[in-house]
Amino acid sequence: MEILVFGAGSLGSLVGGFCAREHHVTLVGRDPHVAAIRESGLAVEGAVEFTTHPEARTTVPDSADLALVTVKSFDTPAAGRALADCDPEITCSLQNGLGNEEALAAQLDTVLAGTCTYGARRPAPGRVECTGIGEIALGAPDGGPSAAAERAVKALRSAGIDAMHDDGMPKRLWRKLAVNAGINPTTALAGVENGALADGPLHDIASEAAREVARVAREQGVDLAESEAVAALESVVEATARNTSSMAQDVEAGTKTEIDAINGAVVDRADDRVPVNRTLTALVRARERGYGS
Numbered sequence: 001m002e003i004l005v006f007g008a009g010s011l012g013s014l015v016g017g018f019c020a021r022e023h024h025v026t027l028v029g030r031d032p033h034v035a036a037i038r039e040s041g042l043a044v045e046g047a048v049e050f051t052t053h054p055e056a057r058t059t060v061p062d063s064a065d066l067a068l069v070t071v072k073s074f075d076t077p078a079a080g081r082a083l084a085d086c087d088p089e090i091t092c093s094l095q096n097g098l099g100n101e102e103a104l105a106a107q108l109d110t111v112l113a114g115t116c117t118y119g120a121r122r123p124a125p126g127r128v129e130c131t132g133i134g135e136i137a138l139g140a141p142d143g144g145p146s147a148a149a150e151r152a153v154k155a156l157r158s159a160g161i162d163a164m165h166d167d168g169m170p171k172r173l174w175r176k177l178a179v180n181a182g183i184n185p186t187t188a189l190a191g192v193e194n195g196a197l198a199d200g201p202l203h204d205i206a207s208e209a210a211r212e213v214a215r216v217a218r219e220q221g222v223d224l225a226e227s228e229a230v231a232a233l234e235s236v237v238e239a240t241a242r243n244t245s246s247m248a249q250d251v252e253a254g255t256k257t258e259i260d261a262i263n264g265a266v267v268d269r270a271d272d273r274v275p276v277n278r279t280l281t282a283l284v285r286a287r288e289r290g291y292g293s
């Protein structure tokens with residue numbers, strides 16, 4: 001299969017690296033990472049170790065069977081516009097947050113929703129570290145069967161990725177949103193690892209944020225119980241206790257966060273009051289503007 005990974009950062013390099021062992025893969029990213037891969041290949045380290053040689057470039061190729069989108073959510077509209085030039089048969093978001101599929105579908109025909117629980121970081125150009133083996137779930141954004149998802153899952157599985165087709169993606173996306181809405185801003189603002197949310201006041205803030213997400217999900221017709229959202233949050237806190245969340249890393253580095261697609265998206269979609277998500281959104285936006293840093 002011709003697989004294009006748009007956004008060769010941490011996650012894109014890891015997933016693209018796996019895929020390159022079985023398929024023709026083009027990583028679209030930025031220099032110096034792209035230049036290093038062209039020079040010496042991509043070294044995958046950590047929980048899995050191998051070197052692979054995907055094509056790497058800074059612009060999209062002419063065509064692709066499957067495009068995996070792994071830019072941060074604020075770059076999704078630009079990714080959609082760039083991908084329209086090569087018109088992939090199937091495009092799938094593996095990103096966190098809400099709204100990525102809609103942004104891609106504004107430019108592209110067959111768009112799938114995806115969630116990914118693999119962990120990745122990029123220690124240096126040409127290298128990517130797998131910080132945790134997880135799974136990728138793909139499916140139609142509105143749920144139901146999808147031949148495109150079946151095809152994409154088959155391609156990922158043949159490359160050694162634990163991938164599955166889920167015909168209930170809306171619930172899966174909202175459950176992951178509840179986890180990220182609880183963990184990411186709370187760890188970012190408190191400057192702590194995920195494990196600090198296991199109990200005490202930070203647990204209370206994160207779990208109330210997750211409960212609000214479940215309430216908004218139900219307003220949107222997605223049957224996510226508050227207890228299920230909190231249980232998902234607690235299980236990820238335990239499994240990723242030593243992780244510094246992506247938002248905590250972004251705030252620490254002074255770079256833009258995905259707050260708009262995570263807690264901001266909950267606030268935008270809420271019919272009712274969501275005070276914890278509203279407050280977390282405002283505080284992270286203030287940090288992005290340099291307040292309190």
Ligand SMILES: NC(=O)C1=CN([C@@H]2O[C@H](COP(=O)(O)OP(=O)(O)OC[C@H]3O[C@@H](n4cnc5c(N)ncnc54)[C@H](OP(=O)(O)O)[C@@H]3O)[C@@H](O)[C@H]2O)C=CC1
Nearest residue numbers: 007008009010011028029070071072073075095096119120
């Ligand atoms: N890392 C992880 O373990 C996981 C991440 N996710 C989600 O996956 C998504 C990606 O995360 P992550 O990999 O950590 O983010 P990164 O910032 O590491 O990767 C995104 C990459 O895309 C590049 N990029 C953006 N726009 C373009 C463009 N137009 N052309 C070429 N390259 C471009 C960025 O470059 P630049 O920074 O220079 O703009 C960056 O290198 C997020 O939504 C995240 O929440 C989900 C599960 C796990």
Ligand SMILES: CC(C)(CO)C(=O)C(=O)O
Nearest residue numbers: 183240243244245246247
């Ligand atoms: C699951 C979690 C919270 C792991 O750190 C994550 O997705 C992130 O950091 O963005």
